[in-house]
Amino acid sequence: MKKAILTCVCMFIASIVMAQVSKEEKQVLIDLYNATNGSEWKNQWNLEKPVETWYGITVESNEVTGINLLFNNLNGTLPTSLGKLKNLKKLELSFNLISGTIPAELGNLEKLEVLAINATALHGTIPESLGNLSNLKQLHLSSNQLSGTIPENLGNLKSIEVFNVFDNDLYGALPGELANCRNLKELMVAENNFNNPNDFSMILLSNSGAKIDLLEKSPYTESTHSIIAVERDESED
Numbered sequence: 001m002k003k004a005i006l007t008c009v010c011m012f013i014a015s016i017v018m019a020q021v022s023k024e025e026k027q028v029l030i031d032l033y034n035a036t037n038g039s040e041w042k043n044q045w046n047l048e049k050p051v052e053t054w055y056g057i058t059v060e061s062n063e064v065t066g067i068n069l070l071f072n073n074l075n076g077t078l079p080t081s082l083g084k085l086k087n088l089k090k091l092e093l094s095f096n097l098i099s100g101t102i103p104a105e106l107g108n109l110e111k112l113e114v115l116a117i118n119a120t121a122l123h124g125t126i127p128e129s130l131g132n133l134s135n136l137k138q139l140h141l142s143s144n145q146l147s148g149t150i151p152e153n154l155g156n157l158k159s160i161e162v163f164n165v166f167d168n169d170l171y172g173a174l175p176g177e178l179a180n181c182r183n184l185k186e187l188m189v190a191e192n193n194f195n196n197p198n199d200f201s202m203i204l205l206s207n208s209g210a211k212i213d214l215l216e217k218s219p220y221t222e223s224t225h226s227i228i229a230v231e232r233d234e235s236e237d
Contacts, residue, residue, distance in 0.1 A: 021064060031081045032082065035079045064088060066090040067088065070094050073096065078102070078103050088109050088112055102141075104129045110132070110133070114138045115130075116140035118144075123144070125148035125149075126148070131155075131156045137183070149173070155180075172195060173195060174196055
């Protein structure tokens with residue numbers, strides 16, 4: 001009897017030790033590796049080792065929850081299969097040689113809290129699907145070559161705290177609903193060609209939940225350029 005119990009315990013422990021990321025999620029990461037010239041990354045992955053040992057990858061309960069490959073010499077385009085990482089909370093790919101467009105499939109990442117792809121060669125428009133990211137707290141898309149207008153449904157990002165599209169080729173109107181997001185702390189939209197930055201700034205200032213400083217431009221200055229609005233730390237006063 002004792003031997004049988006010991007055997008069961010050993011099998012249970014072995015099953016825990018051998019538990020790992022699913023083949024589907026591992027394949028998504030391999031897709032990213034292959035699509036961005038992984039063999040030339042600054043910190044490469046050993047694809048023969050467990051996913052949780054790969055540089056920049058966070059695994060919780062055998063699920064990929066974080067990708068942080070900042071300054072890692074990624075060179076290529078983003079695979080659409082990234083949208084299959086249903087438990088991903090953070091995607092940080094800034095300061096790499098990423099080209100192409102933002103995959104619309106990123107809008108499937110319902111648990112995503114941070115999306116950061118700053119200072120790359122991304123072009124094209126911002127996908128409307130990003131408006132589906134109900135848990136998104138930080139959106140960083142600065143210093144790319146993005147063009148077009150900001151989709152109106154990005155005003156649905158009710159959890160958003162940081163909205164950063166600084167230094168692109170965006171134009172048109174900033175979504176008014178975005179200014180009414182009660183958690184919004186930082187809005188960085190300068191160096192674009194929005195046509196309503198002044199009106200948008202006044203909405204922010206009238207938002208009783210926001211503590212805003214305006215930098216670079218006064219809300220009363222007529223200009224085709226946008227305004228950076230940031231929260232001031234009162235401890236500095």
